[in-house]
Amino acid sequence: MSLIYYICTIISKTSNMEEKKCPECGKEVGEVNTCPECGCPLNVNSSDTSTNNEEESLLIECKACKKMISRDATNCPNCGHQTEVGAKNEYDDNQANIIIGIIATIISIVFFLYFYFIVK
Secondary structure, eight states, rough: HHOOOOHHHHHHHHHOOOOOOOOTOOOOOOOOOOOOOTBBBBBBBBTTTHHHHHHHHHEEEEETOEOOOOOOOOTTTOOBBOOHHHHHHHHHHHHHHHHHHHHHHHHHHHHHHHHIIIIO
């Protein structure tokens, strides 16, 4: 009798693991916080009704294809549309490049003036 119970326990644990899929891409996942395929944040305890509100806030709707994607995604994994997070990151990168360019220009002018007027 205990052998049958043990086998049933193993089968039920295995079937529970197979049922856990990413809500965005459908890939089977284990006990992880984010999907390894698309990066979608996962809620491991999805049976709890209080965590469903949390899960909803982790997903946003893509403005182009209207599918639910991770709020941290820079581009939609379905259609490739750039999200607000991606646009902000691109703006921050451009701003940093402009500041670096200005600093490099100032340093170049200082070196030019030093060698032109002092080294003569």
